[in-house]
Amino acid sequence: MDIVEELLKGNRLALSRAITAIENEYDEAMDIMKKLYPHTGHAFVLGITGPPGAGKSTLTDKLARAYRAQGKTVGIIAIDPTSPFTGGAILGDRIRMNGLTTDEGVFIRSMGTRGSLGGLSHKTADAVKAMDAFGKDIIFVETVGVGQSEVDIVKAADTTMVVLIPGMGDDIQAIKAGILEIGDVFTINKADHDGADKLVREMNMMLDLDGLMTDWRPPIQKVIASQNEGITETIENIEKHFKYISENGILTKRRTERSKNEMLDVLHSNIGSYITKKLVESGKMDEYVEQIKARETDPYTVVSNVMKDMLK
Amino acid sequence: MAKVRVLVAKPGLDGHDRGAKVVARALRDAGFEVIYTGLRQTPEQIAEAALQEDVNVVAMSILSGAHPHLFPKVVNLIREKGMDDVLIIGGGVIPETDIPALKEAGIAEVFTPGTPTGDIVEFIKANVK
């Protein structure tokens, strides 16, 4: 099967295989991406993040249904952590979206973090592009937590939504800084639980103190995803944000920045692997390592010399 | 860096997921990526999830006796989608006498009660494409 040709024709298996090539870093992934790239740039990318148990998948499910009702096609990338001990993962986000599985306008893909967080943001961005080229109108990228890795992942998004729930206690304190940095819109899920209003007040206070650099103030929406309450309002918030960034040139800026990052990512990983390969093949790698270990030289000198040799 | 991806699903209506969950955890601990889809999955849902997730293995569990009907149906739908190399295995309360027909229908192996999870892991490692 010609993956690119079939993908562009709308073959779902081809899309699936393309994402596998990206995930597994197969050699053909680069070729696939080259050919898909001209067909990208149409989809709206929504990042969804928040602590475990916040109900992100249920919310994604409901938002996706709402977009489907508008006639839009949806791609979903759901990322779960890989166990650092066994290398295995249980990817359980789909269970919340089983109802979408047989809707031909929806494509859901679960991904494990697989240890390499840096690589993950790059792979996620490529998987998004594959779905974009496939013709998805809206692509959700859902990740757990709000650590640095997630911040990198959501850089692939046009709009980032942070989902919180009441009753998280001190957890919220710990993640406040990260939240403020990345949230374009906030959603307080399970708003029928005790403490929802308190959480909204806290969030507002944090936003007040933050002294926002832009004139976009992230809206805070209370939602009960399991009962479909607040979904319409959430979509309005997302759309308002998208309109705002479109009209103020921020979207262009973000996408330019993203293009630059993409190029740099590809550049770094390719140059890195090119040089590593050469070093290993020539046997110099072991030689240098031995010398460094014996303090005959140092990593900095080695790299300067390697660069001089290989990149003239 | 390729990883074995396994879809663990419960087709049909029975709610006994102790076995499916234990197997899912054991497969994770063996280093596989396990996509767990939970209860009451129709054959169509399982086949489509297998396609979207591009899994190497589909592992199903049924305790209700609906396996003669549901297992072959899943196999057919997956093959129809052009996924010829997916390893499809089943488990649950399945009488020995039903197993030949299930294998004939394309179920690579059937694991009955008392099977150590290690056997399932080994079978997958030996047979996954």
Add this chain to the structure above:
Amino acid sequence: MSNEKIQAGLDKYNASVEKAIAKFPERANLPEQRLYTPLDISETDYADEIGFPGMYPFTRGVQPTMYRGRFWTMRMYAGFSTAAESNKRYRYLIESGATGLSCAFDLPTQIGYDSDDPISEGEVGKVGVAIDSLADMEVLFDQIDLGKVSTSMTINAPASVLLSMYIAVAEKQGVPADQLKGTIQNDILKEYAARGTYIFPPRPSMRLITNIFEYCSKNVPKWNTISISGYHIREAGSTASQEIAFTIADGIAYCEAAIKAGLHIDDFAGRLSFFWNAHNNVLEEVAKFRASRRVWAKVMKERFHAEKPKSMMLRVHTQTAGSMLTAQQPNNNIIRVALQTAAAVMGGTQSLHTNSRDEALALPTEESVMIALRTQQIVAYESGLADVIDPLAGSYYVEALTNKIEKEAWEYINKIDEIGGAVAAIEKGYIQKEIQDSAYKWQMDVESGAKTIVGVNKFQIEEEPPKGLLKVDASVGVAQCKRLAEMKAKRDNDAVKAALADLKKACQDENENLMPHILNAVRTYATLGEICGVMREVFGEYEAHVNL
């Protein structure tokens, strides 16, 4: 003997043990303590904690004479294929001396789908009987006098509908509702946590349950309106303490819901019943039964301020552990079931289902069911275990174990209270996670050999595949769909439509008791799928919480 003397003796004994162990090491994986003495229960106040049968806190049993008057109800869970086939099996069981019926329904029935629903394909008549409408229920109980028999129905999410059908069949037999005896399982919380046959979300489900409590307290007073079930929690892999703790936490949630709906605790608590698992470890199981009665009595008295003794009694139905049956060397299961039966009887159960030897392979054959029933009869009539009340009371070990299980149960119950009750704990996935962790540990223990299962990980033999298993023919589904179509063609469809419209309206009004409306719809031969369909429309469906 004073405690000091006992302690001195124990010290001497322990020293001798050190020497013995040095020569003959003990087996691995044994309980921490090798011997129990009066010192282990020296803090236990006999009058307060152990007491007397039929008296608070009911540790020794709920009736004053227990099996010296009447044995437990020997109730065999059965049902498969069509209503007519199951009816034959029921009449066979009654003729064989079974004293109560226990209906197993197929999965479409349990989840509120008709046999002709596409999702029912392959499942019709498989794990129980298929019931689509009152017409099937009439056949199921044909020639069985509902005024005499007591019937237990394993039905949860659509319990209101099946109970209504039962009441309607009785009406046709001329038996008034206030004469009906039996139980519906009706325990939705354990469906979310362990068994998986839920339909609606917790809130409307709890409403349906309290509607049944209220309706039955007025109209079907001898009916046990719920069987709060630890059985399936244990089957899903929990420990003994978790089984009773999570179940009693569910029981607390039902009581709170009923009280919130305006009922008085003593008006419904006497009709609550429980359902325990009889597992392999005989003495642990006996202690579990005893501890559970003590915990529940305290919950009812101290937490809910119940006044009637009956409200404080934990009455329990028991089933031997299905998950402990092995597919290997299936005849060994007869022995397992016999030991489990002994545990349930020494634990003081009110009724018992014994599993058949072949159930790890398929539905049981008639011969296997007979052996299972005979097992109960042998324990009852020959073993002597039923002749003296609570025979293991006073055993240092059993009393200490009873205390330990009670303590562990309270710890879980308190933890669940902190989370916000059983419903919140299920919604957060807490209970499911605890059960899964125990299940995984069990499996790993079996695989490592830390736990021995005879015939599975030790003493295996080469076996021929077993012969003569019961098979439910696929044609059952076709025949059932045909019956359903014929019934639909005959009934008054306008009456059905009107009844369903009325039910929908009632569903939308939270203050309305749904039971009369469901009964009304059932009488018009509206199907289970149609009735549950209306409720699905208004209530929505539950989405499972999975946290592996």
